[in-house]
Amino acid sequence: KQEVTQIPAALSVPEGENLVLNCSFTDSAIYNLQWxxxxxxxxxxxxxxxxxxxxxxxxGRLNASLDKSSGRSTLYIAASQPGDSATYLCAVxxxxxxxxxxxxxxxxxxx
Amino acid sequence: GAGVxxxxxxxxxxxxxxxxxxxxxxxxxxxxxxxxxxLGQGLEFLIYFQGNSAPDKSxxxxxxxxxxxxxxxxxxxxxxxxxQEDSAVYLCASSAIGPADLHFGNGTRLTVT
Numbered sequence: 001k002q003e004v005t006q007i008p009a010a011l012s013v014p015e016g017e018n019l020v021l022n023c024s025f026t027d028s029a030i031y032n033l034q035w036x037x038x039x040x041x042x043x044x045x046x047x048x049x050x051x052x053x054x055x056x057x058x059x060g061r062l063n064a065s066l067d068k069s070s071g072r073s074t075l076y077i078a079a080s081q082p083g084d085s086a087t088y089l090c091a092v093x094x095x096x097x098x099x100x101x102x103x104x105x106x107x108x109x110x111x
Numbered sequence: 112g113a114g115v116x117x118x119x120x121x122x123x124x125x126x127x128x129x130x131x132x133x134x135x136x137x138x139x140x141x142x143x144x145x146x147x148x149x150l151g152q153g154l155e156f157l158i159y160f161q162g163n164s165a166p167d168k169s170x171x172x173x174x175x176x177x178x179x180x181x182x183x184x185x186x187x188x189x190x191x192x193x194x195q196e197d198s199a200v201y202l203c204a205s206s207a208i209g210p211a212d213l214h215f216g217n218g219t220r221l222t223v224t
Contacts, residue, residue, distance in 0.1 A: 004153065032211055043115070043202055043215030044154075089153065097142070097167070099210045101153035 002027045006090055006102035013080055014110050021075040021105045023090030028068045031095040035064050035075050038087045038104065047088075048075070080109045113137070115216035117203050123222045124193055132188040132219045136205030143186050144213065145178060146202045154202065160186060193223045 003026045013019050023033075032051050036044040048057045048064040050073070056065045063076040077084060087104040094100075116135040124130050136143050142161055146154040156170040160180045171177070175193075180186040190197055200220050204213040 041217065043217045046213065049211055093210050097159045097210055098156050103151065103153040
């Protein structure tokens with residue numbers, strides 16, 4: 001059974017810091033991995049999608065890496081801003097219609 | 112057009128009452144998903160519709176939960192005889208091309224007192 005774990009559960013950093021959020025999954029046979037952002041009272045917004053054949057994806061100040069063999073992904077946020085404060089969720093898809101989500105990392109960026 | 116719309120945004124109900132949660136997907140999206148998110152936890156898959164059919168209902172927590180979709184559009188999630196453990200945010204998502212392209216609504220926050 002695929003399980004997704006995110007560490008840390010919460011993180012508080014001063015504005016301008018670079019930071020890394022971690023995601024691990026138990027079954028390396030994944031189809032793709034996604035990072036989502038969730039603002040309070042809102043749904044999820046997709047940030048980055050990494051296919052199983054890819055090693056990383058970049059979008060602006062965000063970079064996500066994928067190491068399937070070790071069951072790990074990281075989300076790197078450069079030069080963090082208060083507007084980055086949100087919950088970040090990692091999710092894996094094993095090829096079917098079910099996407100397995102981690103519990104998320106709550107990020108707070110202090111101005 | 113508009114994104115995924117869910118109603119109500121908040122629902123407070125007494126234990127034992129039935130509730131209906133509604134999801135209006137993006138027009139043309141054939142796939143529709145329901146998830147439950149308990150406080151501090153990840154999203155728990157409940158059910159998936161392809162068109163009006165639900166190939167897999169195994170994620171529904173108990174027989175008090177049911178869902179339907181009509182006209183390849185609106186979906187309703189019904190919880191009968193609500194219990195306090197049903198309190199959570201219920202999220203709906205729709206997709207045109209599969210689970211890598213999920214568009215989420217803002218959810219319904221259900222509180223059972």
